[in-house]
Amino acid sequence: MPVKAISEYKFPSKSRQELYGDDQLVHVWWKDNPWFCAAACFRAPRAMPWSDFWSALVVPFFEEDPDWSPDQQFAFSIDGTPVEPKATDTFADIGLVHKGVLAMVRA
Amino acid sequence: MTIAPKAPRKLSMKDRYSALTRDLAWDPSYVTNEEMFPFTNFEGITIHDWSKWEDPFRLTVDAYTKYQAEKDKRLYAVLDGFAQSQGHLGLTDASYLNAMKLFIQGVSPLEYQAHRNFAYLARHLNGPGPRFAALCQSLDEIRHIQTEVHTLSNYNKLYTGFHSYVWQHDRVWYLSVPKSFFDDAVSAGPFEFLIAIGFSFEYLLTNLLFVPFMSGASFNGDLPTMTFGFSAQSDESRHMTLGLEAIKFLLEQDEKNVPLVQHWIDKWFWRGYRLLALVAQMLDYMLPRKVMSWKEAFDLYFEQQMLGGLFVDLAYYGITPPKFVEQAKEEKEYLSHQVYWTLYQFSHAASFTTSIPTDEHMEWLSANYPKFDELYKPLWEKEKRNVAAGGRHFDRGLPELCSVCQIPMLFTEPGDPTTICQRHSDFEGERFNFCSDGCKNIFDHEPEKYVQAWLPVHQIFQGNCGGASIPDVLAWYRMNPEDGGEYLGSTDHQNWLAWHDMAEKTGGN
């Protein structure tokens, strides 16, 4: 249903991917850990391999939890569908779109 | 020689009111009605007869200004007395002022927005009665922001966090929640605005917003804010009456208006309710001396008064309680805890401070919320251990935001308070995330409106907020290091202890 307005009502999204150049936004949601009140939002290069994303962005955020263990294994999913990221995978390979949400639970 | 003019004939208040409204209205002759009132058609609302608008109160300009001037005089006398007698030392604790920091940063600028849009209605509604009612409310609202600023500026001389509320309102992540709420309303048409602000905000939810803040003030020794509250209260009863008259008028004018009005009630209940998340945590966590729990306030002011009273009356017109109201009822057990836990871990980027609830406070929370011990107490116990080990839980990054309410996505699934609720829609090839079915429903009705949302987290990542690091962003927010973070040991806390120490030694209050 379009907005009812006095003239044409059409504006570009203020969060669209092109505003981030070669990067995109990615949410990581540690589903079974209430220590973090919400999923985290990261800006990362679209070509970034999964292992770099994990060690450069995800771990530094989540290791703030005093119970964090570097040995913890996780199971991942996107919108309910399980995914298994490989070290060299990009977001596109995993199926993570701009502003997509990657969920993880302790394996 | 001059002939002395005859003494003016005294008109009754009723006659003067009608001279001011009806007698000053006319039918245009050289333009059409539509040219004179161009904004009351596009929303699809049908009005057959503007004269059917019942004026719920009949004020004239002289009566209005006389009454308001008296109230102002009383307020300013209290402010002077409070300042001269160091009244701030009689607050329950300096941490109480966190509630007032939130109020001036989040709520006061909305008074100004309300002032502006009611002034617009005072020009653009077709009927003279509603135009004059809107004019009075427009004057009330600018008086509200003015008196709020004067009331709280007394604290600004002595406490942190009050200094840049206008600048911050337009920029800071948690203030984008109230700002975007009102932006949404003022960018709608005049009828939607009447339902959004006149009805939903000023009638449906007003007691849940103002009573907690004003009772919080009276329970915590804040006489100036309490006096401001009394001074605004008589205005508020007029605003409530206007909101109620507006909805009845729209519903009675044409049956075709009912579904439109229903949709606006659904939308604005949910938007207003999400905004009240800030009030919920304020009641349960920020007030050193508690007034009532959020759960009690919601039960009394919303479930009993609105669902049990107002909506029974509105059923006559075919109006049903707002969509997703069941979710709000369920959330009253969890809401304040989830929100404060969020503010706690992001208060390093806020203009207020937070702290672990004391043991006594924790007992109050357990006693009032049966799920507290199971769901939230363990988090605070863990944080106590963290602090004992030299830590402090501050998030090292930014949260996922809801694209409609703009709150970090902290809310949980219906029926499952342990799993965060994640919803999304795709619009023109782009994904948008939402905190709830209520917010998703609002987006899906008008996606064009919300794709333009200025979401703080996304803007920070685009480099539009002063830089890429947290210190850059805080500098751009005009936040000083002492404005936020942990309360214990903060500048406000240390000053408070020192002032009381001094007062004891010198025998002062």
Ligand SMILES: [Fe+2]
């Ligand atoms: Fe107001």
Ligand SMILES: [Fe+2]
């Ligand atoms: Fe008001």
Ligand SMILES: [Zn+2]
């Ligand atoms: Zn939302």
